[in-house]
Amino acid sequence: MAEQARFDQMGYYDPEKLVRVDTTLPSTGWMDTPVAIRPGTYIYPVKPKHLEYLGMPFARQWAPADPDWKLPPNWKEIILDGIRERLDRFRSFKLFMDICVRCGACADKCHFFIGGGDPKNMPVLRAELIRSIYRRDFTVAGKLLGRMAGARELTPEVVKEWFYYFFQCTECRRCSVFCPYGIDTAEITMIGRELLNLLGIGINWILEPVANCYRTGNHLGIQPHGLKDTLEFFAEDIETVTGVKVNVPINKKGADILFVTPSGDFLADPGTFTCMGYLMLFHELGLNYTWSTYASEGGNFGLFTSHETMKRLNAKIYAEAKRLGVKWIMGGECGHMWRVLHQYMDTMNGPADFLEVPVSPITGTRFEHARSTKMIHIVEFTADLIKHGKLKLDPSKNDRIKVTFHDSCNPARAMGILEEPRYVIKSVCNHFHEMPANTIREKTFCCGGGAGLGTDENMEMRLRGGLPRGNAVKHVRDAFGVNHLAAMCAIDRATLAPVCEFWAPGVRVTGIHELVANALIMKGQTERTLNLRQEPLGEEAGETAHE
């Protein structure tokens, strides 16, 4: 099998070999070690048509392997002006350029460094890639002392290095938890990617979804009628499993609640089962809610592009809430989506003064903590329902499942939604086991494919980056017989499936509302013999893991 597989397929790699991480450092200093771009560890560049559609500059054909990246003639000036502008706009960036003491506390916190060993994947060096340029052109010491002060000249080689390493950071913020000054590499990577985009340098796996989302409302480019078909198809599957025909309200004016979820849940298993879970839950509650085709994306690959792009895509959610006249907004299970909704949306596109403070129509709970954004997380909503005893649940329906919970980076470190998902999972599953303490909650490890890096041509880095998570999963699999990993993130559901298959075979990935829906006793349901994946409920889940 390994002979036929390509570098963008999991079968190409051998866990026994990949786990032997080479930690030897280059004999040359990092400034004198040129970047080596090799297949499996980088992502294909953006196609010109997507940049053109978005009105972004310098659309052209180029390839990372080419010696000449066809930079615009005044590229240096663009970068330096870009740095200057961002130093004036972001205190975070300015401060993080100045105060690092290189204590090294961040070094072994990065999943890519742990699983890959490349020293430039230590967060400190990733930041030094920009700091060295900043020092030379923006500080007196750097101008006078040059390399002595850690400064270096901006050359096309530096741009290549930036491309390689800023697209080897998943903006997971784990290093910022351990940094004594809270230096957040996500901020630095975000700025680094913004600067690259000024030169028309980006990756297709981010910018095609961005262009899609701008046009069709979602990353996948699903058009309105296609979305309707998809949701109705889910409804049919739900009827097959439960005998209940759920309603699918779309673009409904006068609904109380607008529901927005990552579009990954419309297309890719196992996210689709989580999406079915939402449909079943809302139907069972008789919720007056609506899906939207225009705002059919909760995720925001603009976050991985630039602050401006993030705002352009995010604007649709409040605009659609206003057009439909809903009272408040609920968001589905997604990771980076919640970074944007929690930390950026209100600032960028608020104030949402045309909406009301979210109140659960079922329990009457007023979600005061979302009184400004008017948007709550579905797991907060469901936890509140369960706490008030408003759901009829039969956790034994999930008895074949031994589940662990993967905290997704952004909900954990840019929000802190840690207990709600655990409460929900424990309410619908009888067998729950935590992974080791250093790998969960605020110390959770990335799936290896966040921040727009979860594409197959990046397979080697994804598997390497997924090693710390995969190894923790393997630990609970061996210790407790865990056979399911629950995650409330669409990217996790897509990328952790191969990570688990590679590092902890036999463990499947599930969303939380898939588990909820399997345990949910619906009014008028027929006797359940199948789970949402249409597998017999009695069968050992682990046996079906290898199709």
Add this chain to the structure above:
Amino acid sequence: MIISALAVVALLGVVYAGVHVWGMHVLFGIVVPYVAILLFAYGLIKRVMGWASSPVPFCIPTTCGQQKSLSWIESSYFDNPHTTVGVVGRMLLEVLCFRSLFRNVQTQVRDGRVAHGSDEWLWIGALAFHWCFLVIVIRHLRFLTEPVPFFVSFLEQVDGFFQVGLPVFLASGFIMLGAVTYLFARRLFSPRIRYISLPADYFPLFLIMGIACSGILLRHLVRTDVVTVKEIALGLVTLHPAGSGLLAKAHWLFFVHLTFVSVLIAYFPTSKLMHMAGVLLSPTRNLANNSRMVRHVNPWNYPVKVHTYEEYEDEFRDKMKDAGLPVEKE
């Protein structure tokens, strides 16, 4: 690293020659300290004002515990603060106890598994170094004040608790020297830390080692005349600098000590040592995680080009109508 070490040794040589050979007491006893303090004040204010002049456009705390949400879920008050009091608590824990460094975990891949072990050495070393440095700075107030405030005398008594030697060994100086040596040793012997280190990381370490060594020597071996030193120091503080006659009475090592300190504080604002002020301004630590409760305002929130619903419907209207989806314009 060698360059940094040479720079400190050269500095030592210059001061020795300047004072002991050429008798430039006024330069090293008065001019250098005054220039240094001016550079320090100017540089510090300029740098901090520079940071403060850039806005904090978004509310981006790194959350390290449970958020404040449902009433029956206990939120993590300091690690994920949602109130100003919580933020102050988080900052105090950070500045006084190095909360984040305390979390440190050592992770490596060994024998096919990812091993995590707690690693508090950096935390202990850093804490010992910074706290002892503070104690030493406060202790030195006895040279700069008359009468000496009670807390300075008290601190010195505590510091000399072990009552060893005469003059009494003060623990802080030795602990700091040990801690700074540890911080240097990990840079030297950990290949990874050595790989990321710049000359600018070694230079302050050597300088501080020089300060600690010269200080300890002055107290215990050279035993310079403390009364003279105090007169010189008070002269500097009261802007009535001592005459060259008085300056000449102090040992040359005293001028080395004083010049090292002067160089350190003059160097401070242009260097990574500014982390002392910077940590207070760090947006991932000093903001409350209340961005869904209170709107955070971005002063440069400029309008952007968006794809409006009208444009969207114009493109997809026929398909929407065919699918039975409601439209605004028929």
